[in-house]
Amino acid sequence: MNPGFYSVDSIAVLNRVASGNLISEWTYLWDVFVYVTTLGGVFPQLATLAGGLILVSSFTFFCLSFFDRKVACLTSVFVSNLPIVFGLGLTLWHDVTMTSGLLLFAALIKNTHEKKRVNKVIYLLSFLLVNTRLNGFWTLLFCIVTIAMLKRIRVNHFIGLTAFLILVTAPLSYLNTIHASNENAQVAGLTHWMKYDISCYLSVDAQARTEVSRSLHEKGMFLIEVTDGRACNWFMNPEELASWSLVPTESIVNIWLRLFRSDVASVFEIHASRSEYLVFNPFRVPAKPPFLHTNIEYENPWVQEWNPDVYQFARIFPRAWNFIGSITAYAGFWWFVILISLLRNSKYFSIFVMSTILNASVFVTAIIPDARYVAFTLITGITLMTAAFFKFVLSRSS
Secondary structure (H helix, E strand, C coil): CCCEEEEHHHHHHHHHHHHCCCCCCCHHHHHHHHHHHHHCCCCCHHHHHHHHHHHHHHHHHHHHCCCCHHHHHHHHHHHHCCHHHHHHEEECHHHHHHHHHHHHHHCCCCHHHHEEEEEECHHHHHHHHHHCCCCCCHHHHHHHHHHHHEEECHHHHHHHHHHHHHHHHHHHHHHHHHHHCCCCCHHHHHHHHHHHHHHHHHHHHHHEEEEHHHHHHHHHCCCCCCHHHHHHCCCHHHHHHHHHHHHHHHHHHHHHHHHHHHHHHHHHHHHHHCHHHHHHCCCCCCCCCCCCCCEECCCCCCCCCCCCCHHHHHHHHHHHHHHHHCHHHHHHHHHHHHHHCCCCCHHHHHHHHHHHHHHHHHHHHHCCCCCCHHHHHHHHHHHHHHHHHHHHHHHHHC
């Protein structure tokens, strides 16, 4: 194959690279990364290869930082061949590079705390990788602040890392601004989840529907239909809420806040039902867990299958993972595994902080539940359990 699983987003960035029209639809840095790794769009397959190698290399560094060498080697090889690493690494998404950056950062925080020194080169690489997603900067910033507040890092290290992160992010944010897209899906997502909550709530509450309709009517938007019961589903076609494009952002926020204040429990339940895989509940597993992509979509004539047999074989891994997704993609469960590991050994502190912040941010703002968004939590949770197993086996055998 030419290699990897491509979605519409993947084809979109390859088309931009081929035409030389780099924009900030998924951050300008991501477009630049694909442009550089494909040698200006000449070899599209190299982008997936580069992303996969970066993910596996970052994961190996992560394992070597947290476990002794023998356990690290066994764990790295085993988990790297699981679908969450192998399957994710075969996709062309900026979630791969961001997850790689998060893995590096968690390992670096642990090393910095224990060795009392900062590896600026790897920190720089980590900061660059996480900035391939718009939420990457805020994820790391909140992590650094939280870790500093809990006194797991020196004050001078905290100041230095924060300044370093801002110094790296500032020019990239500027590039995002001057190369902005008119259809920036990442920015639209800041209120898109509110549209889902409102549409679902109004579909079951006639009185609230009347009040919201009256409010929109007063603003000259009485023809807008913002009620859609399909919005209660965890995964739906965003086009079904197309009418929301005529509602100003401030009105969307005000409507959501009004509903939330009047009925906190119902609005929270509606929102949580679409992201139940993020919250650990031992009495209930997600009915519709997120999944890993296994398709190659042909919207670009120069992205072709090269070896169909290899492609069909590679699809087995993520499809097997998706088949038992109620467990493998259950981010809330793997967060709980990380918590238990932390209670047994404090060296996993940075992993716990980062997975908590990542899960919480995805729970609030994600447009749809997706395994890519919390790949860090899934990978690290599975890794800690695997490492504990290998450590137990080695101790018994010796």
